[in-house]
Amino acid sequence: MVEWTEFERATIQDIFSKMDYESVGHNALARCLVVYPWTQRYFGNFGNLYNAAAIMGNPLVAAHGTTVLHGLDKAVKNMDNIKAAYAELSVLHSEKLHVDPDNFRLLGDCLTIVVAAKLGSGFTADVQAAFQKFLAVVISALTKQYH
Numbered sequence: 001m002v003e004w005t006e007f008e009r010a011t012i013q014d015i016f017s018k019m020d021y022e023s024v025g026h027n028a029l030a031r032c033l034v035v036y037p038w039t040q041r042y043f044g045n046f047g048n049l050y051n052a053a054a055i056m057g058n059p060l061v062a063a064h065g066t067t068v069l070h071g072l073d074k075a076v077k078n079m080d081n082i083k084a085a086y087a088e089l090s091v092l093h094s095e096k097l098h099v100d101p102d103n104f105r106l107l108g109d110c111l112t113i114v115v116a117a118k119l120g121s122g123f124t125a126d127v128q129a130a131f132q133k134f135l136a137v138v139i140s141a142l143t144k145q146y147h
Helices: 006-017 021-035 037-046 052-056 059-077 087-096 102-122 125-142
Strands: none
16 A cells, blocks of 8 residues: 655646646657657557657557546546556556556656656656656556566
């Protein structure tokens, strides 16, 4: 069980209440696919992913990025039991999709960069610590099935 401070809870709620899901989700997933091109192997049906411009302009990347980001809403709403909230997604990603569990961390890093750019000076060290703790708990829940 993860212990959350009131500051951490409030910070996560605040970040997601101001989130532009379409923009942030698209940019985070696109960044992951560009920076870590081996992650593209899971998106063979997305069409042209040959270069950064193609990835950024791909509507399927944009749509899936938004879906992934909306998937984090489940964690925001279930901060006291994220592992249980993500049990089905963990099984899906491990047993059906066979996603390399390290890819969750890579996407989380890309999401942190995009959120930091959006928040600017508001993304203080304390805010970053709360956000990265949240992502670490989500990633742990998603990779639970792999163990």
